Amino acid sequence: MCRSFLSPWKDENGEYKFEGRFNQGVVSLNLPQIGIVAAGDEEKFWDLLDNRLDLCFEALMCRHNALKGTLADESPIHWQYGAIARLPQGETIDKLLMDGYSTISLGYIGLYEVTKLMTGVSHVDPKGEAFALKVMKRLEETTKKWKAETGLGFGLYGSPAESLCYRFAKIDLQKFGQIEDITDKGYYTNSYHVDVREEIDAFSKLQFESQFQPISTGGCISYIEIPNMQHNLEALKQLVNYIYHNIQYAEFNTKSDCCHVCHFEGEITLNDDLSWECPNCHNKDQAKMNVIRRTCG
Incomplete structure (x- = not known):
């Protein structure tokens, strides 16, 4: 649980x-x-x-x-x-x-x-x-x-x-x-x-x-939805600090993915077969990508 x-x-x-x-x-x-x-x-x-x-x-x-x-x-x-x-x-x-x-x-x-x-x-x-x-x-x-x-x-x-x-x-x-x-x-x-x-x-x-x-x-537990924050780390830091000082337990759902084949950074999506697929090079090898949807703390 x-x-x-x-x-x-x-x-x-x-x-x-x-x-x-x-x-x-x-x-x-x-x-x-x-x-x-x-x-x-x-x-x-x-x-x-x-x-x-x-x-x-x-x-x-x-x-x-x-x-x-x-x-x-x-x-x-x-x-x-x-x-x-x-x-x-x-x-x-x-x-x-x-x-x-x-x-x-x-x-x-x-x-x-x-x-x-x-x-x-x-x-x-x-x-x-x-x-x-x-x-x-x-x-x-x-x-x-x-x-x-x-x-x-x-x-x-x-x-x-x-x-x-x-x-x-x-x-x-x-x-x-x-x-x-x-x-x-x-x-x-x-x-x-x-x-x-x-x-x-x-x-x-x-x-x-x-x-x-x-x-x-x-x-x-509480959840919040946030976009990809790779280019706004200061805002992410403010959010984490707010969680630390104001609530017992929270997680944020975000999309921060990386394809190790073409080095695409963004959102890797689910295709019609319900498999992760890079939108840039169409890599489907799960071992050659990182897909992040939740950060706990």
Whole structure:
């Protein structure tokens, strides 16, 4: 999971431990569907949200209980030889599931869509922003309550949803029909992200989304789209510095390619066969080109 965070955990000596920890699983909440069913009725929305959260809790506890009693012998490389732990033969992994040593995550998707459904505006609008923050804080409070009640490392997680963003939207399209700006576009927006169609500059997007990251303690990430910056490195430096000082975790998608046959620098494109092809010399040898679409940090 590219954006998953482990919450702080200390051993018996009071030392923070980072290696050998893991996540027990994620269950993701379809926020837009709750907004569709609530149909603008905020009281109904909060009742539905609480009911769906109860269902998510049951599903997450099913994941946890399925792991309980697992013997270290079932995957020695993980549990006995140090990939995660060094447990003796015949011992269960149960102690690694408790007290926050491992995390267990409530995911969410479609904060933009549910805000649009309930307020009529995007969550970048002040009215929508207030509602979106209220939703996020309810999710955060719920995971904290679960953690206190069970002793498990519950956290709120901005689901990557590479396929789930399409699956949830498809399910809701079949169930509720076409809803303008919600089910008609074929996808739901990733976690708390600004809608991809929103006209917003990179710095403003990062600044806006930064307020949601401290709430998503189980993991989150923000993205921005930028052109090829090879000839404007000073602007790229400013962008990286802004990310460093203003947001926990962000990536930028860019196009910075190079063909090693003709030394073309620019954008290498996908051809009809879905293979990378240099637009200058038509080189298709993947070993003789560099294609960059994302920079992480």
